[in-house]
Amino acid sequence: MEKIWLRQYPAGVPAEVCTDLYPSLVALLDDSLAKFQERPALRYLGRVFSYAQIDAGSRALAACLQSMGLARGDRVAVMMPNVPQYAVAVAAILRAGLVVVNVNPMYTPRELEHQLKDSGAKAIFVFENFAPTLRQVWDAVPTRKVILSAAGDMLGALRGPLVSHFARKGSKPFAIASLPGAMRFNEALARGRRLVLQPVASGPEDIAVLQYTGGTTGVSKGAVLLHRNLVANLLQSEAWYRPALARIAPGEQVVTVGALPLYHIFGFNVIMMLGLYMGGCTVLIPDPRNLPGLLRTLSRQRFHSLPAVNTLFAALLNHPDFDRVDWSSLKLAVGGGMAVQQATAKAWLQRTGCPICEGYGLSETSPSATCNPVDSTAYSGNIGLPLPGTELMLVDDEGREVPAGTPGEIAIRGPQVMAGYWQRPDETAKVMLEGGWFRTGDVGLVDERGYFRIVDRKKDMILVSGFNVYPNEVEDVVTQMPGVLECAAVGVPDAKAGEAVKLVVVRKDAAGTSPSEAEIRAYCEANLTGYKRPRFIEFRHELPKSTVGKVLRRELRSAA
Numbered sequence: 234m235e236k237i238w239l240r241q242y243p244a245g246v247p248a249e250v251c252t253d254l255y256p257s258l259v260a261l262l263d264d265s266l267a268k269f270q271e272r273p274a275l276r277y278l279g280r281v282f283s284y285a286q287i288d289a290g291s292r293a294l295a296a297c298l299q300s301m302g303l304a305r306g307d308r309v310a311v312m313m314p315n316v317p318q319y320a321v322a323v324a325a326i327l328r329a330g331l332v333v334v335n336v337n338p339m340y341t342p343r344e345l346e347h348q349l350k351d352s353g354a355k356a357i358f359v360f361e362n363f364a365p366t367l368r369q370v371w372d373a374v375p376t377r378k379v380i381l382s383a384a385g386d387m388l389g390a391l392r393g394p395l396v397s398h399f400a401r402k403g404s405k406p407f408a409i410a411s412l413p414g415a416m417r418f419n420e421a422l423a424r425g426r427r428l429v430l431q432p433v434a435s436g437p438e439d440i441a442v443l444q445y446t447g448g449t450t451g452v453s454k455g456a457v458l459l460h461r462n463l464v465a466n467l468l469q470s471e472a473w474y475r476p477a478l479a480r481i482a483p484g485e486q487v488v489t490v491g492a493l494p495l496y497h498i499f500g501f502n503v504i505m506m507l508g509l510y511m512g513g514c515t516v517l518i519p520d521p522r523n524l525p526g527l528l529r530t531l532s533r534q535r536f537h538s539l540p541a542v543n544t545l546f547a548a549l550l551n552h553p554d555f556d557r558v559d560w561s562s563l564k565l566a567v568g569g570g571m572a573v574q575q576a577t578a579k580a581w582l583q584r585t586g587c588p589i590c591e592g593y594g595l596s597e598t599s600p601s602a603t604c605n606p607v608d609s610t611a612y613s614g615n616i617g618l619p620l621p622g623t624e625l626m627l628v629d630d631e632g633r634e635v636p637a638g639t640p641g642e643i644a645i646r647g648p649q650v651m652a653g654y655w656q657r658p659d660e661t662a663k664v665m666l667e668g669g670w671f672r673t674g675d676v677g678l679v680d681e682r683g684y685f686r687i688v689d690r691k692k693d694m695i696l697v698s699g700f701n702v703y704p705n706e707v708e709d710v711v712t713q714m715p716g717v718l719e720c721a722a723v724g725v726p727d728a729k730a731g732e733a734v735k736l737v738v739v740r741k742d743a744a745g746t747s748p749s750e751a752e753i754r755a756y757c758e759a760n761l762t763g764y765k766r767p768r769f770i771e772f773r774h775e776l777p778k779s780t781v782g783k784v785l786r787r788e789l790r791s792a793a
Contacts, residue, residue, distance in 0.1 A: 234624075234625075234626050234627075234634065234679075236248075236619075236624065236683070237681070237682065237683040238618040238619055238682070238683025238684070239683070240682070240683070241606070241618055241682050241683055241684070242606075242618070243476045243606045243607070243608050244476070245475050245476055245479070246472055246473060246475060246476065246606075246621065247472055247621050248621055248622075249621055249622045250465070250468040250469050250472050250621045250622055251468070252461065252464065252465040252468065252622065252648045253437070253461075254464070254468060255464050256435075256436055256437055256460070257327075257435040257436060257437065257439065257441070257460035257461075257464065258327055258435070258441050258460050258463055258464060258506070259327050259328055259433070259435045259460070260435075261464055261467070261506075261509075261510055262291075262324055262327065262328070262509065263328075265284070265509050265510055265512060266284050266285075266287060266288035266291075266324075266509070267288070268284075268512065269284040269512040270283065270284050270285040270288070271283060271284070271285065272284050272486060272512055272514070273486070273514045274286070274287050274320075274508075274509065274514060274515070275287070275317050275320060275514065275515055275516075275517055276514060276515070276516045276517065276534070277316060277317050277387075277388075277516075277517040277519075278388065278396065280387075280388055280389075280392075282317050282387065284509075284512075287317075287320060287321060287324060287509075290321040290325075290387075290422060291321050291322075291324035291325040291328055292325075292328065292425070292430050293325075293422050293423075293424075293425030293426045293428075293430075294321060294322065294324075294325035294421055294422055294425050295324075295325040295326070295328040295329040295425070295430050296329075296425040296428035296429060296430040296431075297325075297421045297422070297424045297425035297428065298325060298326065298329045298331065298356065298425075299329050299428075299430065299431055300424070300425075300428055301356065301378050303329065303331055303355060303356060303378070304330075305330035305331070305433055306330070306331070306332060306439075306440070307331050307332065307355050307356070308331070308332045308334045308352045308353055308354040308355065308443060309326045309331045309332065309333065309334065309354060309355070309356045309357065309358070310334040310335075310336045310348070310349060310352065310354040310356070310357040310358070310359075310376065311323060311326070311333060311334065311335055311336060311357070311358045311496065312336040312337075312338050312340075312345075312357060312358065312359045312360060312363055312367070312496075313338060313358060313359070313360045313382060313496070314338055314360060314494065314495075314519045314520070315491055315492075315494065315495050315500075315517045315518055315519050316360070316382070316384065316386075316387075316517060316519055317387045317517065318358070318382045318386055318387060318418055319358075319495050319496075319505075320495075320505055320509075320515075321387075322358045322380075322382075323501075323505075327435070327441060328430065328432075328433070329430070329433060330433030330435055330439075332440045332441065332442065332443060333441065333442045333443070334348070334352045334354050334442075334443045334445075334455070335442065335443075335444055335445070335496040335497075335498070335501060336348060336349075336357075336445075336496060337494075337496055337762060338360055338362075338363045338496070339363075339762050339763060340366065340762055341366070341759060341760050341761060341762060342366050342369040342370050343710075343760050344453070344760075344761075344762060345366055345367065345370055345374075346370040346373050346374055347452070347453060348445055348453060348455075349370070349374040349375065349376050350373070350374055350375065351445075351453070351454070351455065351655070351656075352443050352445075352455055352655065353375055354374075354375070354376050355375065355376060355377065355378060356376065356377075356378035356379070356380070357376050357378070357379055357380070358380045358382060358418070359379060359380070359381060359382070360381075360382050360383075360384075361381050361382065361383050361401070362400065362401065364379075364381060364412065367379070367412065368411050368412060371412065377413075377414065378414070379412050379414065379415040379416065380415070380416050380417070380418055380421050381412075381415050381416070381417055381418065382417075382418040383397035383400065383401075383417075383418070384396050384397050384399075384400030384401075384519070385397035385398075385400070386417075386418045386419050435460055436460065437459065437460055437461035437464075438459055438460075438461065439459065439460050440457055440458070440459055440460075440652075441458055441459060441460045441462075441463055442458040442463065442498075442501070443455035443456070443457060443458070443655050444456045444458055444498045444501075444596040445596075446595070446596040446597070446701060452706075453706070454654045454655065454657050454660055455654060455655035456596045456597045456651045456654060456655075457651055457652040457653050457654065457655050458498075458599055458651055458652075459651075459652050461648060462599045462648065462649050462650070462651060462652070463502055463506065463599050463649075465599070465622070465647070465648035465649045466502055466598070466599040466600070466601055466620075466648075466649040467502060467506055467507050467510050469601065469620040469621050469622060469623065469647075469648075469649065470502075470503055470507055470601050470620070471507060471510065471511060472620075472621050473601075473604055473607065473620055473621065474538075474565055474567075474607055476606070476607050476608045477538075477564045477565040477590075477607035477608070478511075478537070478538075478564065478565065480564045481537050481564055485537075486512065486513060486514055487508070487511055487512075487513035487514070487537050487538060488513065488514045488515075488516060488534065488535060488536040488537050488538070489504055489507075489508050489513055489514070489515050489516070489536070489537070489538040489539075489540070490515075490516050490518065490531065490536050490538065490539045490540075490541075491504045491505065491508075491515040491516055491517045491518055492518040492521040492527060492539070492540075492541060492545060493521070493540055493541060493542070493545075493570075497570075497699075497700075498596045498599065498600040499540065499569050499570055499594070499600050499699070500540075502599060502600065502601075503540055503567070503569070503600070503601060504540055513538075516530065516531075516534070516536060518530065521545060524548055524549065524552045524554075525552075525554060527549075528549070528552060528554040528555065528557065528558055529554070531558045532554075532557050532558045532559070535559070535562040536562060536563065537562055537563060537564045537565060538563075538564065538565040538566075538567070539563060539565070539566045539567075540566075540567040540569065541566070541567070541568065542568065542569065542570040542571050542698055542699035543568060543570075543571050543572065543573045543574055543577055543699075543731060544571070544698045544699070544729055544730055544731070546566070546568065546573070546577050546581055546589060547574070547577045547729070548729075550577065550580050550581060550584065555584070556584075560584070560585035560586065560587065561586070563585055563586075563587040564587060565587070565590065565607060566581065566585070566587050566588065566589045566590060567589075567590050567591075567592055567604070568589045568590065568591045568592065569591070569592045569593070569594065569600070569601075569699070570696075570698070570699025570700070571696050571698065571699045571731045572591070572614075572687070572731060573589050573591040573612075574731075575612050575614065577589070578591075578612040579612060582610070582612075588609055588610050588611075588612075589612075590604060590605050590606070590607050590609060590617075591604070591605050591613075591615070591616060591617060592604035592605065592616065592617055593616035593617065593685075593687070595673060596651075597650065597651045597664070597671055597673075598645055598647070598649050598650055598651070598671065599649040599650075599651070601620055601649070602619065602620060602623055602625070602645050602647070602649070603616045603617040603618060603619050603620060603623070603625065603685055604616075604617040604618070604620060605617035605618070605684075606618070613684065614686060615684045615685060615686045616677075616685050616686060616687060617684065617685065618683055618684060618685070619645075619647075619683075619685075620647070620649075622647055622648055623645065623646070623647035623649070624645070624646045624647060625643060625644070625645055625646075625677075625679070625685055626641075626643075626644045626646070626670065627639070627640070627641030627642065627643060627644070627677060627678070627679060628641050628642050628644050628666070628670075628672070629641055629642070630642075632644075632666045632667075632670075632672070638678075640676050640677065640678050640688055640689070641676065641677070642672055642673065642674065642675065642676055642677075642691055643672075643673045643675045643676070643677040643685065643687070644666060644670040644671060644672050644673065645670065645671045645673060646668065646669050646670045646671070650669060650671045651671070653665065674690065674691045674692035674694065675687050675689075675690055675691065675692075676688055676689035676690065676691055693705075693723070693786050694724075695722070695723070695724030695732050695733075695734055696724065696731055696732050697724075697727075697730050697731065697732055697733065697734065697764045697765075698729075698730045698731065698764060699731075700764045700765075702722075702724070702734055702764065702765045704721065704722035704723065704786065706761075706765065707722040707734060707736065707757075707761065707765060707767065708720050708721060708722050710756075710757065710760045710761055711736065711738065711753060711756070711757065714748055714752075714753065714756050715748070716740055716741055716742070716745070716747045716748045717738060717739075717740060717741065717748065717753075718739045718740060718741040719738075719739050719776060719784075720736055720737060720738045720739065720776075721736070721737045721776050721784050721786055721789055722734055722735070722736050722737075722767065722786075723735050723737070723786050723789045723790045723793065724790065725768075725769065725790065725793040727768070730764075733768035733769065734765065734766065734767045734768055734769075735767060735768065735769040735770075735771065735789075735793055736753070736767035736769070736770050736771070737771045737772075737773055737776060737789055738753065738770060738771070738772050738773070739772075739773055739774065739775060739776060740772065750770045750772075753767075753770055754766070754767075754770070769793075776789075777789065
């Protein structure tokens with residue numbers, strides 16, 4: 234379709250970006266870490282970490298990884314919350330010529346086992362609070378190199394052990410000896426400082442990250458993000474945000490609140506990597522669910538950028554400590570991961586003076602594909618305009634462009650679109666059209682100005698606080714329970730999370746009561762990450778089905 238959206242671009246935003254400015258994320262990191270040596274790069278629990286420290290730490294850690302026998306292209310999993318060690322580990326993995334595999338620290342053993350086996354990860358950085366999960370699947374996974382990290386590892390000899398001690402409270406006891414050959418993070422740093430890093434010339438077509446997302450079959454699959462994909466999206470995002478960033482006082486460093494999890498592609502690229510590229514400082518929030526702690530942190534400093542999901546914006550607004558924060562320096566509030574609700578957007582603008590700028594993207598697009606202009610002041614309900622160098626098209630089931638004014642599946646083409654799914658050519662073929670177009674599964678409309686909005690979801694995916702939940706995965710887990718004949722998972726509206734999971738269960742013995750709701754909840758707790766677990770459970774004698782026996786989830790959604 235004609236690029237009618239270019240007419241709506243704010244002044245100063247280019248139609249294209251120079252995607253070959255850096256041949257790789259490594260080159261980009263090398264440039265930034267050298268250029269901004271004296272600047273603070275990260276803030277964590279009141280401590281400041283400079284670019285020089287991130288530079289030196291990641292070089293040492295990269296040398297240590299190479300000494301472990303890891304070869305170029307090997308996958309290394311990172312299973313950590315928002316702590317400084319995460320940024321150092323990611324930079325080290327990339328500098329060593331390896332591939333980052335982002336892992337949700339809250340994964341259950343079943344989910345972790347699949348991801349480690351599927352990616353073939355040979356090594357893992359794991360936060361010690363989550364190491365017991367790794368231990369449970371140790372005999373089933375190929376991962377044999379383990380670097381254990383604690384909350385206070387980078388906080389110094391005095392404060393560090395104290396912070397680590399308190400962070401361990403409430404977590405399961407763990408002995409490092411139970412993971413053969415495991416090494417402590419600080420030990421790995423010390424070892425690496427005695428070694429020499431062998432530079433690796435990563436190129437645009439090399440894999441930088443495997444970002445796992447759900448599958449139509451219920452199997453999580455890795456989106457293959459090349460160095461050029463992530464570099465392009467960084468440059469696109471920086472170009473799009475310029476009108477807002479230009480309102481920051483000259484010479485003042487851009488400070489971004491890192492409340493979104495960095496293992497999520499939005500947090501990884503739009504918070505951490507973009508912050509490093511711009512020479513900014515990221516305030517790391519290890520647990521955004523601790524709203525009093527988050528607001529207390531924000532009350533102690535100036536900050537300019539807050540990427541978040543609707544649920545976090547709403548939770549902050551409704552907290553009694555909200556007005557203790559000085560929001561006057563906030564110039565950019567980006568809403569992604571899920572739809573921003575009108576009431577939330579209106580209240581946020583009234584109380585902070587900064588509008589929430591809603592965007593749209595997926596793991597497969599590194600992630601940003603569209604965004605509303607950052608100089609907008611009114612809520613639109615749109616997902617915005619395609620970013621520089623990005624094209625959107627609406628297609629029918631056969632992949633043909635639909636007539637103007639007709640809803641169609643959103644297809645995206647641009648330098649940020651993934652190379653495919655890791656070792657799954659069949660799944661890749663389902664979503665890629667000729668010419669490099671990626672089918673999103675979301676049904677949209679475009680108006681005469683080029684603004685896109687989502688009107689339906691072709692896939693049965695459930696969106697819980699910005700995280701994708703695939704019904705097939707939930708159903709596959711629950712149907713393994715004794716006493717369950719069949720079940721169906723659907724998304725139902727939820728004021729807080731956007732959507733919640735509802736599970737409809739048919740028991741084998743329709744007259745019986747086994748399994749009970751409590752038993753199903755306990756089973757889900759053991760096998761599904763928190764956001765995937767059903768909020769509502771309903772028992773029925775049968776599920777609605779088509780004439781060929783397909784479960785009609787749409788009918789269950791309508792009934793809900």
